[in-house]
Amino acid sequence: MLFSQEEYDARLAGVRARMARQGLSALLVTDPANLYYLTGYNAWSFYTPQVLFVPADGPMLLFTREMDAGGATRTSWLPPENIVGYPERYVHRPHLHPFDWVAFALRERHLIAPAAAGCVGLEMDSHFFSPKAYRSLVNAVPEWTLVDCFELVNWVRSVKSPAELELMRQAARICNGAMEAAVAGIAVGVRQCDAAAAISSAQISGVDGIGGDYPAIVPMLPTGEAADTPHLTWSEERFEAGQAVVVELAGAYHRYHAPLARTVVLGPPSDRLAKLADAVADGLDAVLTEVQPGVPVHELARTWNRTLAKYGLEKPSRIGYSIGIGYPPDWGERTISLRSEDETVLAENMTFHLIGGMWMDNYGYELSESIRVSPDGVEPLTSFPRELLQKGS
Structure with missing residues (x-):
């Protein structure tokens, strides 16, 4: 067993x-x-x-x-x-x-x-x-x-056992590898479906001898102007210079999931995208410093909202949710949501997908991490450069 x-x-x-x-x-x-x-x-x-x-x-x-x-x-x-x-x-x-x-x-x-x-x-x-x-x-x-x-x-299920956490750490390693495949595969002239295929291959092949499971959600790749909305997958169209691609995927190991989102831009980012990336990174960092046992979930949401407000921005949707075991069509646990109305108090070994997703008019940006509430703060499960990823000049 x-x-x-x-x-x-x-x-x-x-x-x-x-x-x-x-x-x-x-x-x-x-x-x-x-x-x-x-x-x-x-x-x-x-x-x-x-x-x-x-x-x-x-x-x-x-x-x-x-x-x-x-x-x-x-x-x-x-x-x-x-x-x-x-x-x-x-x-x-x-x-x-x-x-x-x-x-x-x-x-x-x-x-x-x-x-x-x-x-x-x-x-x-x-x-x-x-x-x-x-x-x-x-x-x-x-x-x-x-x-x-x-x-x-x-x-x-919301509080994980040590054995469950170890599976989630392995899922996070697979997730990191899948994101590497995504960044490598997204390039000018490449079909979106081919990039998605490379991601799926990495998700199932796994890393360092650890085989991956099928994820509860397929790779999501909102691209160009369509990046102004989440949850789009891929088409057979080719990536174009100047486009930003929002990549959201997960590693899965024995049904335990670790999701991750990053944004890749094919060429220099526009001023508005660069500013949005700065705001999201600032907000995500502020939230991560707040995570520890005993903190009410709504405080995380309020920290995020206060940080965004400094940039003249707001985000009405939640900024994360509890994760663990996942089957299609969702890797979330459908319990705790990181938003200002949620009164849940963080406990050690809860695990979340913390999402800094901003969907604007004809452009968007997403930055996320899978995290564990540790005894004295936060343990990021996923590990990937937390920035806007630029390819090409």
Whole structure:
């Protein structure tokens, strides 16, 4: 196993303690990142319904598509009898849903009534929990009071163990290598798709004998005037002289992610881009000096906003979020956001993607780091020149 049984036991204990505080007698987990966190199950099977039944007491049960049950026995620490495959005839049927079968399987195992003693938590905002899945549970288990668990497992994941941190450090090394490939591959006349291919190759090949995992998000390459907006990928167009390219990517290692963003300019930067880069660098440095256990998250956002204000700038969106395990379509944990409205207090071994992204009119700039909250400050996980990267004269 990737982690010790003691660590898996501690994770489950943390989840059950939070379940008790929220009045839950059972929890249904559908987020693949949370399945991985609790059981170690890792496969590209999340495009079909799968669920982990976590009772307040007793063994967990993992329900997957029948053909995927074998993969769960190979990657999960759960004993085979706790991994149950639903029949193929339930896959992609207009009037059936696998959770119809799962509900009856739970009923056959006499697990419905004990869970009815309290509320049953659902991951209502999971990318892989559909309205049809919810309707199936409502119809099949009328005894249950179904409630949103509000990212319960995600919150337990927010503080990393020493073993998790080591995986994130390896992911950061892969990330650094991928960014090197990006900077080397972005040049006048090169197709954007070829640069993206070089990045993807580096992400999967890894560094120094450490093989990379597939990242939860593909390389993002907003280019030229399109750099005024985030989350664009690539095209087959060729890079042109004078263009700035915003590169956001991540290294992934055993599903743990370390993202990084830098901006490459093909030639001398414009005055407005150079000034924006100075402002973002100043703001990011100011935030990094504030990071330490016990600091409220909103203080980081306020430090960023005060620094930007000196340059006559403002950024309405958040400046970062909690990271760790990631599956498509996102490497964020969907819990802590670094913004002025978040009252979370930083704790040792929380990990974040700290983002200085500014999207202006027809141009933009992004600078980010993956960080860990250390006992006396901050540990940058990623390591790459923190500046506007110029190529060509």
